[in-house]
Amino acid sequence: MIDTNAIGSFLLHAGIVVAVFAVLASLVGKRREDGRLMIAGERAGYALTGILVCASFLLANAFITHDYANKYVARYSDNNMPWYYLIAAFWGGQAGSLMFWSLVLAVCTAIVIYQNREKNRDILPTVLTVLMGMQAFFLVLMVVEANPFERFLINEPPINGRGLEPLLQNPAMTFHPPSILSGYVWFTVPFAFAVAALIHKRRDDAWIKTTRGYAVISWGLLSVGNLFGGMWAYQELGWGGFWGWDPVENASFMPWIVATAYLHSVMIQERRGLLRTWNFFLVLFTFFLTIFGTFLTRSGLIDSVHTFAQSDVGGYFVVLLGGLTIGSLMLLAWRVLDGTLRGGRDNATIDDPQAKALFEGPGKWKGWTLAFLCSVAAIVLWPAMAFVRADGSLPMDLFVVVLLCLFAWIIGPAVAVALRWRMDAKAGITDGGGVDSLASREGVFLLNNLLLLGLVGVVMFGTIGEKISAFLWQETKYTAPWFNAWMVPGGLALLLLMGVGPLIPWRKMTRKSFMRNFLVPTVIATIGTAALYFGDVYHLKTHVANTDIPIGEVPLGRLPLVAELTGIYALLGFWGAFFVFYTMVWEFLRGARVRSRSTGEGYFTALTRLTAKQKRRYGGYLTHIGFAGLFLGFIGTGLKTEQDLTFNAVGETHVLEDKVLEFTGFETEENREYSEWFAKFNVYQRNDDGSQGEFIAELWPSRRNYHGANVKMSRVTSEKDEIFLWKGNVYATLIAMKPRFNQAEIMAHYNPMILHMWIGGAILLFGVVFAVWPEQAKYPVFAAARRRRRKSVVEGAPAAQPLARARLD
């Protein structure tokens, strides 16, 4: 019999060789401007994709065929699991997650090579070097620390596996990890192009245009991944919420925030030629945060509810984080200082004798010496920490290194830019302009960026604060209330900016345009909010009346934490959501009207043609509409009610908000995996006079007892049931039951507007897909084929000329 695990292992080892070859070939090829070597590097990239696809297929096959000789398969699957959870078990553990990471990165690399076969030729080898370098890192990590093809040493494999944790057996969990991981991986491409553009002193927007799609897709995957994560928590953990500010959740949220900032600030560069340095910084930092997130979830440094992999890969990631920080920041600082990244539409480098003197003249060594000293300091620092540490525990000094990295990300770019400004001021060089007025489109984008970066700071501090505080004052855990105190007002500000953005013109807004653009949405949002308030929907009046800001009674720092602002926040949130929704929909309608007037097309034709022509813009607006929906869900979490209800007999009723719950008995069900007890309830509408109204639906929360292949895994889970309603969902979990006495205790939640949130998420996803949907005419395969055909007609030459590609621009 063929040992597929040995083949898999071999493929991984071969992958390392190929990746290292690709790195060397691209590096040397670029250095010597040797086209053949560069092509060889590209082909190695394709080869690696093939290798990893094969290896992944082998692993998936091992799961499907229940090959328990494989340790990983035996650990994460069992004979009872349906095929879709077997596939999900692929990324159920560390080794498989790394494998999946490698696979997606390989596919990405192949796409990049193919897309850029006729453009960006001069920077592609450097791009490949970065991509393949990352690939090599993950392959080495897999082979050394977490090989998914590791076999049991004994000859007789177990008959059955240990199975996947029941909590993870949920449809949302099948999508959540791959979307997050793919989101991380897709961002490697913008990162690689940014590095290459920096190395080769590119001032123009070519790298941004090439990687725009990747950035948007990455952002979309991260959004969807986080939404699925929230959905999983909402369905499976039974606490009626979807986001708990857990370190693991924050880990995937932080790169998302910075990526959001990037997607917006990039527009200022394309439009006005501003913020070059800032954009590079955002891309590099986002990538750093994706690795940081992986480190956080993998190293077990911060205790999380989702205690997953506490393994030895933490050290590897710290080295990677350190390397990324030093490399990225040095490169960025260098290009800032030599003036390559100055603002302005003009793409030529401004000739600057001072910069020349610093990097090319007799003083050339200053820059290099600085770089060298920094690297040495960093490399020495880590082992040095080993001597400093008190009790020999590794995570703490790993953490110090990470902390230093974070500090460097804040200080490094700021220092470089300040130095540059000083040098410019002395030399009398004015750069290409700035943001003239905050009341302009670029001003709004700028505010949005600052706000987003501020929010990242909050999330970052809340996540790793328990370690920092242990150093400085008293070890403190930062939990949801602390996060909410900052993130809720921050989110609301973001929502308002989202609505304001499209209404403000570039450069400067006049009073006239302000009145023209803002009057209608303001009035509509105000009327809508007032209607909700006076209708006392979700007890808004009570919430607003409860507003309490105890100024002077508590220390200033405590104020955000104890102020009771639910009502005010809800009103602001509704106002913002209405405003955004109206503005965005109006953008569509107005655009269609203008187009239909000028072209004479029908209204609907005009709408489809208009949006198809500017996919990115209108996809973005769709995403914003989705966000308005998401925010309704967020507001809902502030307005929810939660009740612990005990039913002592069949027919007993309890009231939950405007619903009446009637207990009707128990039901059981048994299957191969678990036995399940349902408590049954009829849910009725409650009339204003308190009487029981019409029947809505049945509610069957339950408790499951998993048999499990392994006795240790066998356990009880509580499964929620939910009724989806437009105004608010009824959600219940069964806490305790005594079927013999017909007694049941449930935790019943009334969750306002949760449905809007999921719909908003779907619209968001649709917007992203819409924005990146390829143009038919620009479809690379067809376009290339057409071009070749045309060329062969003109020149009468054969179409394919592979080596011609090696010519450089």
Added chain:
Amino acid sequence: MSEDTAAQDAAREQAAKREMFKRVRLVVALLAVVGLFYVFMGSATEGGQWFMEVDEAVASTTIPTDRPIRVKGNVAPGSYRTTEGSTVHRFAIIGKAEAAMPVVYDGAMPDVFAEGREVVVEGTRKADGTLVATEVIAKCPSKYEGGLSPEARKHLEATGQKPAGDHAGGY
């Protein structure tokens, strides 16, 4: 000639004004940032829950009575008291030292709560040293794989075994 200089003067004045405006804007922005940072750091030191081991919490004399804290320890064997039908639970948690910390909790107990188990209790410490809990989190040994305590890990390593489930978990 004089018109020219007048125009120049006006332009210069306007430029100076713009410069002044920029400077004021910068100062305002800086003040706002500093103020925000001050409140933020305040919330960082004042907010959150102090996290401590039982022994530390028992020994400490500086915990304000309204300060939310999180105490980790083991449920003392034989200390658990509750009455049928009541949601009030009383127990004590102990650490390595002798001193125990009494806990009063009014709410639903987690299924995996048991005497001897490791628990994390959230609440405030009253003047008599009782911890009035708002939440009790019990660690279930089989709930998640790979969640070995550092002590258990050290023990395994000391005895030359490789911790099982080392590569466990994932997203």
